Amino acid sequence: MPAHASDSDFGEGLDTFIVDIAKGFHLGVTSLGSALDAALQALQQSPSDPSALASYQAILSEYTMYRNAQSSAVKAMKDIDSDIASKLR
Known part of the structure; x- marks a missing residue:
């Protein structure tokens, strides 16, 4: 399993709606x-x-x-933002 990012550096320096969802x-x-x-x-x-094994499978x-769920939420917001931006052109 890869190392997990710490809470303090996740999305550091980014302030967007999609990053806030993530x-x-x-x-x-x-x-x-x-x-x-x-x-x-x-x-x-x-x-x-x-x-x-059962415990591992349940947690996995x-x-x-x-x-x-995270991916779907971010993608949905990205798609909505892209649609809005394309209508502004």
């Missing part, structure tokens, strides 16, 4: 990422433990859904 998801992604790392470590230590699913 920042809103950042705390959840950070906590889910930490939980995912811990679940992966537990699974690696005991790969035959069905509860460790939640992390994936959260990231998809």
Whole structure:
């Protein structure tokens, strides 16, 4: 799992509506990422433990859904902004 950006440097120097939406998801992604790392470590230590596998799969699913929600929210706002900008031309 890649290192997670700290709260202090996420979107630093950027002040846009879309970045604000992404920042809103950042705390959840950070906590889910930490939980995912811990679940992966537990699974690696005991790969035959069905509860460790179930825990990892559940957290991975939640992390994936959260990231998809973040991506969808940002994309929707980007599309709306692009549509507005194209109508101004």
